[in-house]
Amino acid sequence: MSAVANPVRGEASLRVAGEMLVLRPSFAALVAAEGELGPLFALVERAAEGRLALGEMVALFWHCLCDRPAGLTREGLGEAVAAQGLTAAMPALRLLLGQIMAGR
Template structure:
């Protein structure tokens, strides 16, 4: 499903795997909400990324939101635990630094 070569990742929300795709439009929307993405990457590298920021970044990068409320995404992140949620986060942050979303 997710192609890491394209900077994609996946996250399990309920019973389905959902694609996280950091497209240009998604990253612009995330930046509008979260501020400069480079600062977000810095906070993450220093362990200062908030759960709400992770939720917002994942939300904007969801390829298909369909009927998924944002709160449900947050619940999925909390259920998987921060260690597991870090895996797709690393992919997205790497794509932000690398560019080409």
């Protein structure tokens, strides 16, 4: 079942295996991402400089993912992002990075 992102809540959509997933940059999700990836401001800086690694993007998506579909693994999410190309993931990444910087 595909979900619909609510941009008012700062949510982004990401299509994986034909299903729309919702990414929500909640406090808990961002704390978890920061615990793994380091300071979020540095993450945003790396992204702005074009130095954000694919693994970092997938980690941010994984931590912000709402209602993970049964059977979806982090590796599977990474494979899906790589298979569809980085351009397809950019709108979701931009929205999440904007929310990190702007807050709600």
